[in-house]
Each structure stands twice: as C-alpha cells, then as structure tokens.
Amino acid sequence: MNGTRQPIGVFDSGIGGLTVVKALVEELPSESIVYFGDTARVPYGTKSKSTIVKFSLENVEFLLRFGVKCIVIACNTSSSWALPTLRKYFKVPIIGVIRPGALAAVRATRNKRVGVIGTTATIRSGAYETAIHRVDPRIKVFSQHCPLFVPLVEEGWLNGSVCLEVAERYLHPLKRERIDTLILGCTHYPLISSTIHKVLGPEVVLVDSAQQTVTEVRGVLMGTDALSNGNTRPRYRFFVTDEPSHFNRIGHRFLGQVVGSVERVNPV
Amino acid sequence: MNGTRQPIGVFDSGIGGLTVVKALVEELPSESIVYFGDTARVPYGTKSKSTIVKFSLENVEFLLRFGVKCIVIACNTSSSWALPTLRKYFKVPIIGVIRPGALAAVRATRNKRVGVIGTTATIRSGAYETAIHRVDPRIKVFSQHCPLFVPLVEEGWLNGSVCLEVAERYLHPLKRERIDTLILGCTHYPLISSTIHKVLGPEVVLVDSAQQTVTEVRGVLMGTDALSNGNTRPRYRFFVTDEPSHFNRIGHRFLGQVVGSVERVNPV
Numbered sequence: 001m002n003g004t005r006q007p008i009g010v011f012d013s014g015i016g017g018l019t020v021v022k023a024l025v026e027e028l029p030s031e032s033i034v035y036f037g038d039t040a041r042v043p044y045g046t047k048s049k050s051t052i053v054k055f056s057l058e059n060v061e062f063l064l065r066f067g068v069k070c071i072v073i074a075c076n077t078s079s080s081w082a083l084p085t086l087r088k089y090f091k092v093p094i095i096g097v098i099r100p101g102a103l104a105a106v107r108a109t110r111n112k113r114v115g116v117i118g119t120t121a122t123i124r125s126g127a128y129e130t131a132i133h134r135v136d137p138r139i140k141v142f143s144q145h146c147p148l149f150v151p152l153v154e155e156g157w158l159n160g161s162v163c164l165e166v167a168e169r170y171l172h173p174l175k176r177e178r179i180d181t182l183i184l185g186c187t188h189y190p191l192i193s194s195t196i197h198k199v200l201g202p203e204v205v206l207v208d209s210a211q212q213t214v215t216e217v218r219g220v221l222m223g224t225d226a227l228s229n230g231n232t233r234p235r236y237r238f239f240v241t242d243e244p245s246h247f248n249r250i251g252h253r254f255l256g257q258v259v260g261s262v263e264r265v266n267p268v
Numbered sequence: 269m270n271g272t273r274q275p276i277g278v279f280d281s282g283i284g285g286l287t288v289v290k291a292l293v294e295e296l297p298s299e300s301i302v303y304f305g306d307t308a309r310v311p312y313g314t315k316s317k318s319t320i321v322k323f324s325l326e327n328v329e330f331l332l333r334f335g336v337k338c339i340v341i342a343c344n345t346s347s348s349w350a351l352p353t354l355r356k357y358f359k360v361p362i363i364g365v366i367r368p369g370a371l372a373a374v375r376a377t378r379n380k381r382v383g384v385i386g387t388t389a390t391i392r393s394g395a396y397e398t399a400i401h402r403v404d405p406r407i408k409v410f411s412q413h414c415p416l417f418v419p420l421v422e423e424g425w426l427n428g429s430v431c432l433e434v435a436e437r438y439l440h441p442l443k444r445e446r447i448d449t450l451i452l453g454c455t456h457y458p459l460i461s462s463t464i465h466k467v468l469g470p471e472v473v474l475v476d477s478a479q480q481t482v483t484e485v486r487g488v489l490m491g492t493d494a495l496s497n498g499n500t501r502p503r504y505r506f507f508v509t510d511e512p513s514h515f516n517r518i519g520h521r522f523l524g525q526v527v528g529s530v531e532r533v534n535p536v
Contacts, residue, residue, distance in 0.1 A: 040319045041309045046422075048511035051308045151419040154314075162437070165430050243316035 004229045007032035007237075008217065009068030009092075011059040014042035015247055016150075016187030017074025018254035020097070021236075023210040024072070028218060030230035033237070034066045036265075040241035043150060044077040045119025045186065052121060056082035060090055062239070062265070069226045070095060072217060076118055076185050076209070080125035093220045100216050101183050101209030102131035108205045109181040112139045115174040115204075118185030120145045128183055142177045146170045146189075153188040154250070163195050171199045181205045191253065238262040272497045275300035275505075276485065277336030277360075279327040282310035282508075283515055284418075284455025285342025286522035288365070289504075291478040292340070296486060298498035301505070302334045304533075308509035311418060312345040313387025313454065320389060324350035328358055330507070330533070337494045338363060340485060344386055344453050344477070348393035361488045368484050369451050369477030370399035376473045377449040380407045383442040383472075386453030388413040396451055410445045414438045414454075421456040422518070431463050439467045449473045459521065506530040 008024065010017055014037050021035055036059055038044075044052050056078045063071055070093040073079045073086075079096030086094050105114045105128075116128040123145040132139050148166050157163050174182065182204055184190055190208045197206065221227045228234070240247050244262035251259035276292065278285055282305050289303055304327055306312075312320050324346045331339055338361040341347045341354070347364030354362050373382045373396075384396040391413040400407050416434050425431050442450065450472055452458055458476045465474065489495045496502070508515050512530035519527035 040315060042314075046310075046514075047308060048513070051510045147423050148416070148419055148425075151416050155415050157416075162430065162433050165433070169430070242319045245316070246314075 004226065005032070005232055006067050006069035006226070007034045007235070009034050009036070009063035009066065009071040010074050011036040011038070011056075011063060011071065011078070012074040012187065013037070013044040013078065014039045015251055015254060018251055018259070019187050019190060019208075020072060020074035020210045020213060022254065022256045023214045024217065025236075027211075027214045028228070030228040030234055032228070032235040034063060034068060035236070035238045036062055037238070037240045037247060039247060043119070044075060045121045045150065046147065047121060049081045049121070049125070052078055052081045053085050056086060057089065060086055060094070064090070064092065068092065069224075070217065070220055072213065073097065074187060076187065077121045080118075080122045080127035093224065095213060095216050095220060097209040097213045098127045099131050100212030101185065101207055102128055103135065104207045104209065104212045105181050105183050106132055106135045106139065108207060109139060111178065111180045112136070113177060113179045114139055114141050115177070115179035115182040116141060116143045116185050117146050117149075117170065117182065117189065118143075119150070120147055122185050128185060142174050142179055144170055144174055149192065150186065150188045153191050158192050159195055163192060164198060167192070167195050167199045171196065175200055179204065181207060183207045183209070187254070236260055239265045241265060272494065273300070273500055274335050274337035274494070275302045275503070277302050277304070277331035277334065277339040278342050279304040279306070279324075279331060279339070279346070280342040280455065281305070281312040281346065282307045283519055283522055286519055286527070287455050287458060287476075288340060288342035288478045288481060290522065290524050291482045292485065293504075295479075295482045296496070298496040298502055300496070300503040302331060302336060303504070303506045304330055305506070305508045305515060307515060311387070312343060313389045313418065314415065315389060317349045317389070317393070320346055320349045321353050324354060325357065328354055328362070332358070332360065336360065337492070338485065338488055340481065341365065342455060344455065345389045348390045348395035361492065363481060363484050363488060365477040365481045366395045367399050368480030369453065369475055370396055371403065372475045372477065372480045373449050373451050374400055374403045374407065376475060377407060379446065379448045380404070381445060381447045382407055382409050383445070383447035383450040384409060384411045384453050385414050385417075385438065385442075385450065385457065386411075387418070388415055390453050396453060410442050410447055412438055412442055417460065418454065418456045421459050426460050427463055431460060432466060435460070435463050435467045439464065443468055447472065449475060451475045451477070455522070504528060507533045509533060
C-alpha cells in the first residue's frame with residue numbers, strides 16, 4: 001500500500017480522544033490526522049452495546065471518505081464493544097485502545113493484581129479482563145465503573161474536595177484489593193490522575209493507553225509499509241457533530257494545545 | 269376536535285420526563301399517553317441550540333404517528349430552545365415546561381428575587397428570565413447551571429456528602445442573593461430537593477414545573493374540547509431510542525411506579 005500521504009483516522013464519542021491525537025502528533029509527527037468526535041450523541045459510556053456499535057459503524061463510514069490508511073478508536077467504550085464488529089465489516093486496519101492498555105498493565109504489575117476503571121459500558125463489556133487474561137490468566141483483575149468522573153472532568157473540577165471524595169468512593173474497593181496497577185480505561189481519566197494518586201498512593205502505576213496505542217499504530221503502519229515518509233507537511237482536520245464551540249473551548253485540556261479549525265458535520 | 273380517545277404525546281431527552289408523566293397520570297387519569305425518550309442521544313443539556321432543535325423536531329414527528337392530540341415537551345432544555353420552532357412547524361398544540369414553571373415562581377415569590385437552576389443549555393437560553401419578565405419585569409432573576417446534578421441523580425447519590433457539597437458550590441451564589449423561590453429547571457432536580465433545601469434553608473420555595481405544566485395541558489385540552497370523557501381505559505406506551513433496560517431499571521424513581529412495557533425505536 002502506498003499510504004505515505006494518506007491520513008490516519010481517529011474517532012471518539014466526543015472530545016476525550018484528543019489525548020490520543022496528542023500522543024500521535026508527538027510520536028508520529030509526519031502523519032496527517034482526520035479526527036471525528038460525535039459530540040451531538042456523546043456520551044457513549046452510558047449506552048447499550050447495540051447503540052454503541054451502530055454509532056461506531058457510522059463513524060468509521062465517515063472517516064473512510066477521507067481515504068484514511070488506518071483507523072484508531074480513541075474511545076474506550078467504543079473499543080470495548082464495537083471493535084470485533086468493525087473489523088468484520090471493514091478492510092482498513094482498525095486499532096482500539098483496549099489491548100494496548102491491557103498489555104501495558106500486564107507488563108507493569110508486580111503482584112499480578114490489576115485494577116480497571118471505566119464507563120459503565122466499558123466495565124460491563126469485560127473487555128480489559130478478557131484482553132489481560134489472554135496474555136496472563138493468573139492476573140487478578142478488579143473492575144469499577146466511575147460514571148461521575150467524566151462529568152467532573154468536563155466541569156473542570158479536576159482537583160479539590162468533591163473530586164477527591166468521589167474518587168475515594170469509587171477507588172476504595174480497588175485499594176482494599178491491593179492492586180499495584182490501575183488502567184485508566186477512559187480518555188478523560190488521565191486529567192484527574194493526581195487525585196487518583198492521592199487516593200491510591202503514589203506507588204500504584206497508572207496506565208494511560210494513549211501512548212501504548214500509538215506504538216501499536218506505528219507497528220500496523222510499518223507492517224503495511226504505510227508510514228509517512230515525512231516529505232509533506234502533516235495536516236490535522238477535526239470534525240464534530242454538534243457545534244464546535246465547546247470542543248474548541250475545552251479541547252486544549254486534552255490536546256495540550258489549541259485545537260485548530262473544527263468543522264461541523266451531520267451524523268452519518 | 270373529537271380528541272377524547274387520542275393520546276397525549278410526551279417527549280424528553282431521556283428518562284426525566286417521567287416526572288411529568290407521573291403528574292399527568294395523577295391529574296388527568298383518563299388520558300392515554302405516548303412517551304418518547306431519546307435515550308440514545310441523551311443528554312441534550314450539554315448540547316447546542318441547533319442540535320437540540322433538530323432532535324426535538326424529530327421527536328415531534330415520531331409522536332405525530334400516534335395521532336396525539338397535544339404534545340408536552342417534558343424536557344426543560346428542549347422547551348427552552350426548541351418550542352418556538354416546533355410551534356412554527358406543527359399545528360398540534362405543544363406545551364413546554366418553561367412558562368408554567370415561570371408563572372408558578374412569579375406567584376410564589378414575596379421578595380421578588382427568584383433563582384433558576386438548570387442544564388448549561390437551559391441557563392444559556394435565558395428562557396426562564398424572559399418568561400418571568402414577561403409577567404413581572406421587576407422580579408430579579410438569578411441563574412446558575414448545575415451540570416453535575418443530572419449525573420449525580422442518575423448515579424443515585426441523592427443525599428450524602430458528595431451531593432451536599434456539589435449543591436453548596438452551585439447554590440451558594442443564589443443564597444447570597446437572598447432568593448426566596450427557586451425554579452428546579454430540569455426534570456432530574458426534584459429528586460434532590462431535600463439536599464437543595466438543606467443548602468438554601470426550608471423557607472425557600474422550590475418550584476417543580478411538572479404540576480404546573482399539567483394544569484396548562486388541562487387548559488389546552490379543555491379549550492379544544494379534547495379532554496377524555498373517561499369512557500375507555502387509558503393506555504400508556506413508552507418508546508426509547510436505546511435499549512430499554514436502564515429506562516426500566518431506574519424509571520420508577522421518576523414515575524413513582526414500575527414502568528410498564530418499553531419499546532425500542534430507531535431515532536427518526
């Protein structure tokens with residue numbers, strides 16, 4: 001495949017996937033990116049498998065219009081439930097965030113006790129547990145859904161007493177299980193990692209899957225001889241399904257820099 | 269209009285509109301009801317005007333298939349932004365929850381200082397302020413959006429220290445303004461009214477628009493000679509766009525009784 005100038009497609013239920021874009025830009029600075037955030041229908045994490053799969057299929061169809069050479073599902077919820085179906089329907093390589101995060105946790109744990117936090121849908125899927133046990137069935141996995149973390153991050157209450165008390169409620173059962181590694185199974189959670197560390201202690205390793213996912217993307221592109229040769233300036237395009245103002249306003253929290261021009265599109 | 273056997277249509281972004289259904293069932297027990305909850309795209313309160321209007325148009329179109337004699341927008345966000353457009357497009361009488369709540373607050377206030385809490389979209393619309401000032405321009409209106417209240421209610425954390433601290437943060441500015449009346453401008457908020465009372469004091473009147481809205485519905489049906497004559501057993505039908513399990517599970521919190529059979533439909 002002569003994919004050197006084709007963009008990488010990234011989709012998310014909303015804005016959180018920009019953390020994956022940030023890692024892509026840092027690790028693969030020659031690659032162009034098309035980002036799709038389904039901000040009119042966000043969140044996915046409170047919804048059912050069939051709805052998540054339906055929306056994800058539509059998102060992939062949108063990205064394929066741009067001739068993307070691979071697609072990254074930056075959304076943990078969508079990766080958990082929709083990846084097998086998407087791989088069945090489409091030929092383009094599709095990379096989710098679950099396996100990379102699971103592998104990182106398997107490498108990090110010393111006592112073989114790993115915690116996973118995520119949205120209700122992600123935790124219900126059992127996807128992390130399955131991915132971890134595929135590598136090492138002896139690892140004990142403790143899961144906890146944390147529905148208030150995303151609203152807290154969107155509200156910007158990243159530190160402070162409310163965030164700390166919510167984190168204590170959610171994480172106390174994991175602490176009691178003496179986990180030494182915690183998978184942050186949602187794109188929003190890295191923004192409250194300092195609060196999570198306060199509850200669990202500094203010695204617990206927090207796994208943010210963005211970095212690991214980019215490593216897998218690089219591997220896929222090398223394997224298909226599709227890495228950019230760096231001869232052209234990369235281009236970044238952002239599409240959302242609701243008005244772009246909110247995305248523009250808080251996007252920098254996730255991307256680490258101001259988000260460029262954002263275009264609105266109708267859901268497929 | 270011979271509307272006696274036609275149902276009343278009710279729509280909401282999700283589950284919260286069941287509080288309005290509860291009031292309808294209590295006050296107009298002979299009326300049949302068709303309820304539509306857009307649970308695949310919930311919430312509306314974090315989204316833009318144009319998206320809210322688009323979804324609301326689709327919801328009305330769905331309800332019209334059932335020959336409804338009037339439509340109640342049980343969602344404050346949708347009432348705030350979409351009501352004028354809906355009334356322009358459709359001939360069926362459409363009743364929102366904003367004006368009834370505003371009128372109740374105008375009647376309740378003694379010191380002419382009224383607070384309004386709601387979703388970000390509702391507060392941004394300024395709809396309550398406009399509706400209040402249409403009746404009494406001397407009333408001072410103090411508004412506050414409370415994005416964490418809906419997730420807290422959905423999580424079931426209705427009392428306790430987290431809910432109390434979040435309420436204190438949001439309501440402190442209103443308390444300082446010495447409001448004597450507070451409009452609960454979102455269907456979820458009545459469920460945390462005891463916490464809100466704890467923060468504001470028991471003397472502040474909390475206005476829940478469901479009751480007032482039903483009074484307006486009765487007026488509209490009387491005006492068009494469309495009240496049910498009570499000769500047939502009322503029928504209640506519930507439709508949602510995501511899988512019904514969550515709706516079934518927590519619906520009783522809003523409806524005050526177990527929700528009967530719920531059918532899933534595709535968004536229009």
